[in-house]
Amino acid sequence: MFLRWDAKKWETEAQYTLDVGFNTVRLEGKNEHPEFFETADRLGLMVLAGWECCDKWEAWSYNNDLAVTTPVWTAVDYVTANASMIHEAAMLQTHPSVLAYLVGSDYWPDDTAAPMYVNALKATDWQMPVITSASKRSYAPILGPGGMKMDGPYDWVPPNYWYDTEPSADRLGAAFGFGSEQGAGVGTPDLSSLKKFLSQSDLDDLWKNPNKDLFHMSSATSSFHNRKIYNTALWKRWGAPSSLDDYVLKAQITDYEANRAEFEGFAALWNAKRPATGVIYWMLTGAFPSLHWNIWDYYQHPAGGYFGAKVGSRVEHVAYDYVHKSVYLINRSLDKQGARTVDVQVVDTAGKVTYTTSAKVTTTPNTSKSILSLTSALGNIKDVVFLRLVLSDPATGTVVSRNVYWVSKAIDTLDWPSSEWYVTPVTKYSDYTALNKLATANVSITAAPAAKTGGAKCTSAGTTTIVTLENLSTVPAFFIALNLVDSAGRDVLPVTWTDNYVTLLPKEKISVSVSALPGAAAPVAVLARGKNIPKATVILS
CATH class of the missing domain: 3.20.20.80 (Glycosidases)
Structure with a gap:
């Protein structure tokens, strides 16, 4: 700025x-x-x-x-x-x-x-x-082709976009080649940040006037002066928001899903026939408070888009291909190898397990491969199911990667021939409205300094906090967002979380940790909210 x-x-x-x-x-x-x-x-x-x-x-x-x-x-x-x-x-x-x-x-x-x-x-x-350049239009003879593509998107596209790679001539930014700048146009700051730079009327416009031109987007001459494409998808897929809180939470879900899919797509198809060799995300962050194009916002608050990208960029990972209904084992390391276990579970919105399987696999450095087909397991979805993928190291018993998807009956339909330089239109949207009717889940949440739990030691800014969540219910607890705050209820920033915006299946228990970076205030509590849990304030014990 x-x-x-x-x-x-x-x-x-x-x-x-x-x-x-x-x-x-x-x-x-x-x-x-x-x-x-x-x-x-x-x-x-x-x-x-x-x-x-x-x-x-x-x-x-x-x-x-x-x-x-x-x-x-x-x-x-x-x-x-x-x-x-x-x-x-x-x-x-x-x-x-x-x-x-x-x-x-x-x-x-x-x-x-x-x-x-x-x-x-x-x-x-x-x-x-x-x-020679970041696009593939042409090149200077002295340098030859640059080996990059710059075909968008820059506005919202659904998660299946990245896996829909053929025919490659019109699949633009899908996961093949090296994308020099591309993303799904997301990056909505969470509510605490929004309140720092938007007036009440601005906040109302977010969910009451979804097609309005907005100052905190791009300039008035830009194709990105409003959230029309993004909001059309949000309304169609999730239903009209009932409040500002509801809009912001649905936006975080949308951002998480979009970013996770982009980075998982490029990682999963690294060894494809037309390999996905790399991607530069549009954009990392803004020099001005913005309503889009952020991995984290101007105030350095990591939100849904951040943690979707973080899940999708894990070094060792297990991911779901929305187009082919397959599971990929991803290894972006130079040295991690050996036996792994992949556990798969599908649960409906009522908490009933409809499918489960386990696979013994071997991972090797710098590879990605399809290891399971879920075509039959996901062939008879009534409305929406939760798909949990867990990658474990049997030698140590540790979970290497845990990943939960919400999968609808049908994926979004892309109109590839009508693509613009900045977006590929969607003609039919996935329906996630069943998740608005989830029964309330009872989640136990505790938070304590790592020193009291035997975990990691302190950072230079303060104690690392361990947050433990346990779903005591028989229904999934969907998209739980955690926020560290100080004695005045303000965001503790900057911070790094091992995971956040998490979904727990029935009776599931997980722990995540958060560490304050230098310059952050002293934390005193964790605020929790989610799609189907009551808001809670958890005082650090």
């Missing part, structure tokens, strides 16, 4: 980036201060740097998409660009965090600028890749 550099803020955001399971940040044009790269070097976070789209940097005669009226480059512009490249190369060359440099974003540099950029980089003994 106002281009003010805040080293402490970036330190937290780099820690968040790694906590959520990401390994690379892409910069476009705003290549940041040297301290940015020093922090990335120290923490082991890679950076894709590069020039910017939509302005003078890409004012080429063949660029018909310029958002501003800018003349084609003159001789003076080439001099300025050359000096800029020399400066950037000299500043970045010594940083091990720098993964590559993109000399073009949406468009490739012309035949004068491209060699100039390459020569400036080579003059500093540049050894990282130089990429």
